[in-house]
Amino acid sequence: MNRLPPVSDGSRESRDGRQFAEWVLCPAAAPDGPTRYPADMSAMHEPRAPLSDGVVVLRAWREEDAPAVAAGLTDPEFRRQALFDAPGSGEQQAADLLSRAAERDRAQLDLAIADGTQPNRVLGGCSLHSADQVFSRVGVGYWLLPSARGMGAASRAVILLSYWALGPLGFARVELTCGPANTASQRVAQLSGFTREGTLRDHVPQRGGRRDSVMWSLVASDLA
Numbered sequence: 001m002n003r004l005p006p007v008s009d010g011s012r013e014s015r016d017g018r019q020f021a022e023w024v025l026c027p028a029a030a031p032d033g034p035t036r037y038p039a040d041m042s043a044m045h046e047p048r049a050p051l052s053d054g055v056v057v058l059r060a061w062r063e064e065d066a067p068a069v070a071a072g073l074t075d076p077e078f079r080r081q082a083l084f085d086a087p088g089s090g091e092q093q094a095a096d097l098l099s100r101a102a103e104r105d106r107a108q109l110d111l112a113i114a115d116g117t118q119p120n121r122v123l124g125g126c127s128l129h130s131a132d133q134v135f136s137r138v139g140v141g142y143w144l145l146p147s148a149r150g151m152g153a154a155s156r157a158v159i160l161l162s163y164w165a166l167g168p169l170g171f172a173r174v175e176l177t178c179g180p181a182n183t184a185s186q187r188v189a190q191l192s193g194f195t196r197e198g199t200l201r202d203h204v205p206q207r208g209g210r211r212d213s214v215m216w217s218l219v220a221s222d223l224a
Contacts, residue, residue: 051160058111061101068122069094123148136172155191177213189216
């Protein structure tokens with residue numbers, strides 16, 4: 001049985017020398033380290049307890065988060081980077097996200113990024129998506145409200161969610177992709193310990209055309 005290194009309550013040194021929290025496992029995790037889940041990973045579940053490094057916390061979405069979600073999904077920078085324009089008002093888009101996040105059986109996991117000391121204060125959102133159980137890989141994505149940008153919240157959230165995916169969820173590989181011009185997301189990937197693998201040409205559709213994507217990855221052996 002494959003196992004990741006034992007969990008500590010301290011911090012780890014990321015590749016660029018910045019300090020980040022190691023990671024937080026759900027209470028049901030075995031004391032001698034996380035074990036791999038069965039191969040059927042199509043229905044991803046939320047952590048039994050919020051994931052936190054003390055600065056940010058990843059928790060389930062709540063109904064009262066709707067105004068923050070609407071603001072984030074209609075933010076001009078978010079819309080500029082999005083692959084398509086979602087239909088409906090910001091309020092309708094928020095309702096759709098909260099409804100999807102509440103579903104029990106889903107192939108995408110959506111969590112709120114909140115302030116670690118004020119969990120009711122939403123900073124943005126993050127997700128695990130495009131899960132491939134055959135090849136044991138999953139994508140990670142995120143967005144931040146304008147007021148939360150530039151403070152390291154995105155990289156902290158990506159680290160927490162990616163380590164949880166590689167640990168308790170049992171994935172072997174986490175992928176982060178973004179457009180070549182999206183330098184902010186590439187910086188997040190770098191700070192989160194991901195490795196840049198190259199450019200995928202015409203990777204995804206975007207507003208009537210095709211967009212290249214820069215591929216970044218984090219694999220289980222990176223955590224050793």
